[in-house]
Amino acid sequence: MCPPPNELYQFSVVSALMDGVASDGLPLSSLLEEGDHGLGTFRNMTGELIVVDGEAYQMRHDGTVVPAPGQPDSEGYHKTSVTPFAMVTKFAPSVTTTAPIQAKDGVEPVLARLVPDARNTHIAFRLDGAFRSITVRTAAGQCFPGEGLRDVASRQNELVIGPLRGTVVGFRSPQFLQGVAVAGVHMHFIDDDRQAGGHVLALETDGEVTVQVAELWRTVMDLPRGDKQFNEATLALNAEGIAAIEG
């Protein structure tokens, strides 16, 4: 089935990751039927997921990048090809332009100017160009089932990569959806060679980058049915914790 363009599809909620619900999830193959642009994580929070032009990649803790779902390997990465949390859309940007974005803080003001009528809904965006440097983190995975995102993130690997050309895939979500999604700007990066990337902590561009934006007014959200861990989780909203980790 072909999803309509510019609907947000999300599996589970960020609050569930905060509570460590990551032992199971949606097969990557099912996720890719719902969109061609997006981000998320993998079983046990092993690395970062980026979906770009309909292809999914797992950006691992050791700095390597593999297509997902990939072939089984000696480390068993194929076992992680389910996602306990992801957001994707069939990306059909309504705006394509170039803009000087010097730093991560510069992304939001550009988006706000380009889609001023979408303050209180999700938007999907994409940046393409030359980056002087990108600081990325990749989650190393849970040490035990149920370990919360905050603890997983405390062991995150931070890498500064670049200069290189690549793509930022992101969403901006409204404040009132904190906990369901990540309020504010949430971005993953992958380079043109599909060799390096991660969750974006900081960026410096080399002049102007191409910016594409789509407003997403409809959300389809599936919650993890038949998932005992999800059913038994507390899932209290931890807005401050999410802002600290994902912002």
Added chain:
Amino acid sequence: MCPPPNELYQFSVVSALMDGVASDGLPLSSLLEEGDHGLGTFRNMTGELIVVDGEAYQMRHDGTVVPAPGQPDSEGYHKTSVTPFAMVTKFAPSVTTTAPIQAKDGVEPVLARLVPDARNTHIAFRLDGAFRSITVRTAAGQCFPGEGLRDVASRQNELVIGPLRGTVVGFRSPQFLQGVAVAGVHMHFIDDDRQAGGHVLALETDGEVTVQVAELWRTVMDLPRGDKQFNEATLALNAEGIAAIEG
């Protein structure tokens, strides 16, 4: 188009009502394409909406009930046949039983027992039977555009009705969705003659009632596109305020 059974369709979010976003919305006729069981409100928060067996009713502040969308009348109620917030589903209960539910507080434990694997997702439910009394409130509407739900609710009319036979249409939503929906149990009542009803504040049954429950694992949420009032609203989460009014 016919929606699949037991998906939650929601238009807008409760946080928007809290901020007084109620000048526009989804036509009732469009809402009724998305489900046959549900609740919500009307333009300017004029009365309470209940959808039961595919029929929609407006339960007004003066205690009267009219089909919605109805015929234009001298008071202009036809103008309110758009909903700024509503939740509906095509209700296909997986459980039908009878249970003694003495009071409003007794509803949640019965639901929890009937669908123990749905703690962290929405459920839709319905109660049918004889009620000794029901305390309902009906919102009188905003005094000015943008007036928040808390102030509107402070002028609510409370009526004790019964004994009578009727139907409770409700949803139970998880805590982590407070602000998107109403966390906990949210119920509207209408009597068998479609003459009286409202948002349920208290109830006493006359012995056992029929209870029907469905688990809702997929949500489709539309946000108010092209709605200037929605776009300009702050929409901060006000969990405490919602619990005080809608609980």
